[in-house]
Amino acid sequence: MSRACGSCTLCCRLFAVPEVLKPRDVWCRHCVIGHGCGIYPDWPKVCNDFFCLWRDERLTKVLTDDLRPDRCGTVMVAAGGGTAICAVCKPDQPFAWRDNDKVFAFLVGAAAAGTSVSVRSGKVYFVVGSRGYLEVPTDWVTGDIAGDGEFKINIPDTVRMKLGIGRHAQQHPGLPTTATANVVH
């Protein structure tokens, strides 16, 4: 079982879907905004398979109703076989991931647990660690979280250590879980 999308249709705006010639960050021409897919059940397989983290009923207590993507402005998805979380924000609310304390706490908490956390915030990317976050230089990024190609961020080990990303996160207990983490330059 999973939670129902209800009137949320935000992924139909943010993600690229080449099968219906849809670029990222614009509404799909088939979307009935606030209702659902206008070509269901003939929608592409990629749409049928798409599942944001908010829909995962195991996370209901953490990702509460107010964090439904259309309400909080951020769609979060699992990636890398569950080892990573990617977040994408509405173009008109590019810092929703950071401005919403609960979303931010969730992302920092996931990073503290060793999950790789990446965010697309408008036109720029951030990586989030247990001890801070960093805007990523464009030459570290391959692809696009919400695009149709492979997405990857190559993070130097020194930056991983500084931010508390990946295996290093396990070595630092007493991790921040609220919006108190600082940008690390």
Ligand code: SF4
């Ligand atoms: S973003 Fe999540 S909750 Fe919203 S429509 Fe897409 S899958 Fe459903």
Ligand code: SF4
């Ligand atoms: S085809 Fe349907 S489900 Fe897929 S992006 Fe368009 S409106 Fe959304």
